[in-house]
Amino acid sequence: MIHVDNNKTQTQSLPTVPEASQEWARFTKVSDGVIKYPLFRIDPDEGQILYESKKKKGIKIIPIESIKELRFDADSSYYRTLFKLPPDTQSRWITIIYIREGAYKVTHLIAPSASVFKLWKESLTKLYAVRQGLMTGNFDHVLRDVIWEKQYWKTADHDGDQKLEFENVQNLCRRLSLHFSEAELRNLFNAADVHDRGYLNYVEYQELIKLLKKRPEVQTLYEHVSGGKLDFAAFKSFMLHSQESKLDDKGLEVLFTKYSGIDYSNGSTPPSTTTKDLDTRPPDAIMTPEAFATFLRSLDNAAILNQNKVVHHDMTRPMSEYFISSSHNTYLIGNQLVGVSTIEGYIRALLHSCRTVELDIYDGSDEPMVYHGKTLTSKVSVREVCHAIAKYAFASSPYPVVISAEMHCGIQQQDMIVQIMKDAFGDALISAPVEGRAKITSLPSPEDLRGKIMLKVYSSPTLLPTKNLNISSGLRVKKAPPKTAPVDDDSSSSSSSTASSASHVSHSSLLGEIKDLKSKLARKVRSKSRTKHKEMSFALASLLVYTVGVKCRGIGASEHYEPEHVFSISENSANKYLSTSMLDLVKHTQSHIIRIYPKGTRVDSSNYEPHLYWAAGAQVVAINWQTFDLGYMINYAMFQRNGRSGYVLKPLALRPGNESLLQKPTKHYLDLTVRLI
The missing domain is CATH 3.20.20.190 (Phosphatidylinositol (PI) phosphodiesterase)
Structure with missing residues (x-):
């Protein structure tokens, strides 16, 4: 199970991925008729498939977020037939379509057994759904943070000792294009290293992430909008005048209730709120700075609300x-x-x-x-x-x-x-x-x-x-017209005339007739070309x-x-x-x-x-x-x-x-x- 334990929060959980799929297994890999037998495994924390590459003398990676489609068993019958492989391979067949360096790639795998196939199908289906949810914004903000934090922790902790030293943090920031000076980053690192041990454990790393993500301008905006207390009246004013929202009062109340009265700094997630929940909202409810920041980054604050999900044009026109x-x-x-x-x-x-x-x-x-x-x-x-x-x-x-x-x-x-x-x-x-x-x-x-x-x-x-x-x-x-186009009347006449009187015409006249004949012949060829298979x-x-x-x-x-x-x-x-x-x-x-x-x-x-x-x-x-x-x-x-x-x-x-x-x-x-x- 992929999870993060935080002593300040409740445990955040994701779908269970069987541990056996994380172990190396030898698959049959088919590509353009070439068959190889490399080792494969799934890394759910980093969201990727790893496999042996003798050509690269190391490990190659397929990021799960780059996968466009997964096909299993019968859905890949086209390829099994194309590569002329026996029918019994169909029930263990996995086709992975993904993008690498801007180009579509297709990898075909045949699992070594029915049990391994079932294991991989379950794992890939779940992880693919999670990554698609992340990429399309279908997951709430906090859950997305949990997944990314876990992934980048594992990337930074490359030796697996569960400790991040300052150099590891520097490398991580470079990878994420976070441009802090060494002095600024050192101060943030020391603030997170509460035990002054010179390294961060996972909980301290999470605190560092919060410090790295802190947006002073959002806090300033919050103060400007709310005067220090963002109640419904202040939120409504912000939405109508700054965001130019088209929602009515009831819609704005639903939105405010979704984010108000919740301390997002401790890892809670926005509830699924409807109009029936309005009666349960305390009259003095406020939206905290953390909740306000979460709202600003959410799909509820998207420039085009729901238009990318709902057919809203008139579809009855010609x-x-x-x-x-x-x-x-x-x-x-x-x-x-x-x-x-x-x-x-x-x-x-x-x-x-x-x-x-x-x-x-x-x-x-x-x-x-x-x-x-x-x-x-x-x-x-x-x-x-x-x-x-x-x-x-x-x-x-x-x-x-x-x-x-x-x-x-x-x-x-x-x-x-x-x-x-x-x-x-x-x-x-x-x-x-x-x-x-x-x-x-x-x-x-x-x-x-x-x-x-x-x-x-x-x-x-x-x-x-x-x-x-x-x-x-x-x-x-x-x-x-017939499949074999008849000879053009003018062309026929011209041809016979040229043949019967060639000895009686001048040199210039002969050249003119030859030129005319070539022109007619070219038109005939073009005509035949156009009528072929027409x-x-x-x-x-x-x-x-x-x-x-x-x-x-x-x-x-x-x-x-x-x-x-x-x-x-x-x-x-x-x-x-x-x-x-x-x-x-x-x-x-x-x-x-x-x-x-x-x-x-x-x-x-x-x-x-x-x-x-x-x-x-x-x-x-x-x-x-x-x-x-x-x-x-x-x-x-x-x-x-x-x-x-x-x-x-x-x-x-x-x-x-x-x-x-x-x-x-x-x-x-x-x-x-x-x-x-």
Whole structure:
């Protein structure tokens, strides 16, 4: 059990971690088909997994707080199959996905026995929950302090003698970036060393931590706000005038009661307070300086209260009126040229509420495969990807997922893709017969499509190999050209003419005809390239309902698109529109979805800054989720909003009927007031 005994407080406890999991055990470690047998153990106090590394000639560490996901037994069947390991290993399989130096890492372990597997599953699950609680602020302030204090004590007491000398404290402060002069730190150390022994035990170390964390400015603020006694009237005044709180009197009383009358300096934790507790609060209750400091650091004093946990936007507007969390080349976990294609990218993105994922699909020897064409990236089957999407699509958000597919398959494997999707997604998959569809006048809302999965694939009037039909895209579909394109009439005529009269033309005329022939031949090659694998099966067309991919023909009054038409443009094209047709782009995105994707030269999977395109109303601004750069962080921050649902309602100026707002330039200022009291 991880606990801290303090003679001034009650014992603080955390979930029990079996001691046996803290002992070294030899696991099978699988990576890219390479099998090793290193020793592993769990350190619950420091919150990490340790294992042998012959390459490093020492111990490597996986911090539990860096873990993004844990998978056990059947949840890791994809990898067991991928590495062609026997079925009996499945029941002892552990997959750990974590971040190291800004990159995703995956470690696969096979426990030596069922009992060890059960032990590790229990321990890792509990510790992972604790660390996630710490990182997301779900634990109260005091409990967080207990965990961190224990962790850093063990780090500083590296020889395990339960004593911290002054040099140990100096090293700890450097690690925590606490910049005290040697004289200042020596004074604090001596104040904590009440027995004048030249070292600190754990209780004295806790006292030192309190001295290190002491904030004189908070005490000064407390005196200014309260006049020495922070009762409810003073607290209410502070919340309304300084914090600009929107809570009513009842809400403020609940908040005050939660923190008042409790001496937080002795380790007590804030109670879970409701309105029924107001009657039990003494009329003369006050909030102590320690409680006030705890309140200032708590989620109750967060700049945006509860908005990161609750869906609070109107979700009944057409989908075109939302920014949608989106990914580019979702299947990659490396760069665009030699990265690894895997289901991992889909799981990662969907667990973070990404609502648009991408597949580049090619004919496989047996079934369709996903990978980045004309590169050295590895391949993953469409079947595996779809089963991963089915499992994780709505794990973090109930709102619709769009699969943006770049289709390079022939008719046979297109039909196979449709069957795979129907098997994987069932009733969640949006579809409609190609014939007899009603005309779509506006897009449905995210609320209308809760729990639904939609497919977007490029479509054009010449893709369906059949007679004219009305389809949801509003296009007249005609018979597709043969797979082997016929020789162009003009080209044929020109070619024969050149052959029959070559001896009667001048040298310059001959060069001109040769040049013309080359030009026609080039156009023919381009035409064949465009028509190759372009036919679309009826089954695939039936899945294109609200998201029909079309070519961008430009924007403006002269161009018409149906509500369900979606076109994709690169950041380069988008930048041109931003500089030349910004208002046209905004108007188009009021009723139509567009997708922006990174330019092809970003082979390192770097990201643009997505807010540039959101400002023009673009909904699907796709980023590389495997790269933790500024673009990723901006995207992450945007979609922390609205309950992390993956949908954020656009501001009024970018929605229909509010065009006048765009004609009124506004200036925004960020005013910061620093009070030195």
